[in-house]
Amino acid sequence: MTVDLAIVGAGPAGMAAAVLAAELGLDTVLIDEADAPGGQIYRAVESARETSPKASPLGADYLAGRPLAAALRASAAAYRPATMVWHIDPDGTLSLVSEGRGEAIVARHILLATGAIERPVPVPGWTLPGVMTVGAAQILLKTADLVPEGRAVLAGQGPLLYLVAAQLVRAGAPPLAVLETTPRENYAAAARHFGGLWAGRRDLAKGLALMLELRRAGVAVRRGVRGLRALGRRRVEGVAWEGGEIAADALFLHEGVIPNTQISLALQLAHHWDEAQSCWRPATDEWGRASLANVAVAGDGAGIAGAASALLSGRLAALDAAQILGRIDRAERDRRALPIRAGLARERAIRPFLDALYRPSDTLLSPADEVIACRCEEVTAGQIRRAVRLGATGPNQVKAFVRCGMGACQGRVCAPIVGAVIAGARGVPIAEVGAYRPRAPYKPITVGALAGVEVGPHQIAKPN
Amino acid sequence: MFRPRPDGAVATIPVEVEGRVVRVPAGASAAAAVLLAGLTSIRDTAIGGGERAPYCMMGICFECLAEIDGVPNRQSCMIAARPGMRINRQSGARPAPSGEIE
Ligand code: FES
Numbered sequence: 001m002t003v004d005l006a007i008v009g010a011g012p013a014g015m016a017a018a019v020l021a022a023e024l025g026l027d028t029v030l031i032d033e034a035d036a037p038g039g040q041i042y043r044a045v046e047s048a049r050e051t052s053p054k055a056s057p058l059g060a061d062y063l064a065g066r067p068l069a070a071a072l073r074a075s076a077a078a079y080r081p082a083t084m085v086w087h088i089d090p091d092g093t094l095s096l097v098s099e100g101r102g103e104a105i106v107a108r109h110i111l112l113a114t115g116a117i118e119r120p121v122p123v124p125g126w127t128l129p130g131v132m133t134v135g136a137a138q139i140l141l142k143t144a145d146l147v148p149e150g151r152a153v154l155a156g157q158g159p160l161l162y163l164v165a166a167q168l169v170r171a172g173a174p175p176l177a178v179l180e181t182t183p184r185e186n187y188a189a190a191a192r193h194f195g196g197l198w199a200g201r202r203d204l205a206k207g208l209a210l211m212l213e214l215r216r217a218g219v220a221v222r223r224g225v226r227g228l229r230a231l232g233r234r235r236v237e238g239v240a241w242e243g244g245e246i247a248a249d250a251l252f253l254h255e256g257v258i259p260n261t262q263i264s265l266a267l268q269l270a271h272h273w274d275e276a277q278s279c280w281r282p283a284t285d286e287w288g289r290a291s292l293a294n295v296a297v298a299g300d301g302a303g304i305a306g307a308a309s310a311l312l313s314g315r316l317a318a319l320d321a322a323q324i325l326g327r328i329d330r331a332e333r334d335r336r337a338l339p340i341r342a343g344l345a346r347e348r349a350i351r352p353f354l355d356a357l358y359r360p361s362d363t364l365l366s367p368a369d370e371v372i373a374c375r376c377e378e379v380t381a382g383q384i385r386r387a388v389r390l391g392a393t394g395p396n397q398v399k400a401f402v403r404c405g406m407g408a409c410q411g412r413v414c415a416p417i418v419g420a421v422i423a424g425a426r427g428v429p430i431a432e433v434g435a436y437r438p439r440a441p442y443k444p445i446t447v448g449a450l451a452g453v454e455v456g457p458h459q460i461a462k463p464n
Numbered sequence: 465m466f467r468p469r470p471d472g473a474v475a476t477i478p479v480e481v482e483g484r485v486v487r488v489p490a491g492a493s494a495a496a497a498v499l500l501a502g503l504t505s506i507r508d509t510a511i512g513g514g515e516r517a518p519y520c521m522m523g524i525c526f527e528c529l530a531e532i533d534g535v536p537n538r539q540s541c542m543i544a545a546r547p548g549m550r551i552n553r554q555s556g557a558r559p560a561p562s563g564e565i566e
Contacts, residue, residue, distance in 0.1 A: 033523060033542065034542075035491075035544055036491075040522055044491050047490070047491055049471075049472065049473050057469070117520075117522070117524050118520065118524075127514065127516065129465075129504050129505040129515055129516060129517035130465065130504075130517065131519070132517075132518065132519050132520070132521070133519060133520050133521075135520065135521070135522065136518065136519065136520055136521035136522070139521040139522060140466060140496055140499065140521060141469070143491050143492060143493065143496065144473075144488055144489055144491060144492035144493070144496040144500070145468055145469050145472030145473040145489055146466040146467065146468060146469065146472075146492075146496060146499065146500060147466065147467060147468075147469045148465070148466055148467075149465055149466055149467040149502075171469040171470075171472075172469055172470040172471075173467075173469060234504060234505075234515060235504050235505070235515070235517075249465075250465060260524075375516075375519075375525065375527065376526065377511060378509060378511040378512050378514070407526070408526035408529065408537075409524065409525050409526040412524045412525070413520075413524060413525050443523075443539075444537070
């Protein structure tokens, strides 16, 4: 099967791009691993139980995903849920698995809209059962109407920390405490972006309202927390920090989100280190075009900017794809992009402030020797430092030395930690250390699924 | 570990977690069923034998690997609960197949 545009990921960027691309006459397919559209931010939004913002514990910003999902359902774009992309060839061939069956499609243009993942939070005890991410708690609320049982503690920083704490309050499960790890020096750094604060005052007001909501609900909020640790033997039993300790039944960690670069790195797109957001991101131009001519990236996968920006960047990428494939000319593309760009500028105004305020502490991703860095292969930060002393200079070499990043998650979780630990041990910037090179299959697949792929002439290996 | 929220969706889908029947609402994953069933952990690791439970719930960390309907190493947070689904803990590495390989 050949299509004009294949989009990977049905979050706000992917959905918006698919709807507009189909409208512009592109033969579009939207591929997503989940059973329903929405991505993580609008996960299960179509089946939200309460559809009025007042009644929903998840709130108005979540429900804003409903019209977008409805537009996708009504669109001519082919939507392929429950489908995993396990390989993309630079020639435009995408290898898929769905319901255990393999399949390949060829796309003239590819848009990656793979969104964000939560930054890992390698504190002592973070592998204990009962320690999860804040995002995980929110997904359980969105998809299954479940809330934590017993005493829950949320720890870390970033807008999602307060949002989920407030959502749990509204869902009848107020957390015992919120422990904020924002380093004190971040406040001064953030104050330098005061200009953006005015432009982003709506977001700021929302954040302040959440904090007030927590205070009213009697949730203890502790600031300036350092040296966070999860305590317990077989499961988490408490949380400790410098100067304090509380008993807890569940601990939810969050230190912001970073682009999900698994596919963009595997495709060997050019990436650069984003110092302000402390993460790798693919190099893209103002349309989202990446370093391969037939590949673009939209949404948080190209740099963290939030759901509203993701939607707009998806539309820009769709306009650009339509221009590249000859459906509209440059003048029309540029004209239609103008209001979208104005919206993007508004949405992004508060980012420099948020990035500076919630910048993770330098020690967060480079924990003490005994702390597990790679959860899958159970490799400690100390083992990585030893590999560096033996001469390993970057993540791919360290991986060969001590197996970090070689487990089931293929380095998705440990990559930021391994990079930071190596950089610290070598005394060089992370940008110099580089990133893992992920490989296909992007997730484990069965030989049966592989064997079922029908091979077309474009896939027969060329002798070289 | 988790409980239904008050006024939440009605749990209509029965699944078996370690032989015990629990009901989850439509849209819940197999990992959600495990957390609702109150299991401390879903697997023991292949390296150190330590206990692990779901961590990210979004298909990134692979901590939720479990045996589902007899097939091990399934990413339970990415698999929707279906009526009658059997979800079991898994322990360590998968044993090597016994007997000669022809
Ligand atoms: S809980 Fe992380 S992949 Fe399932």
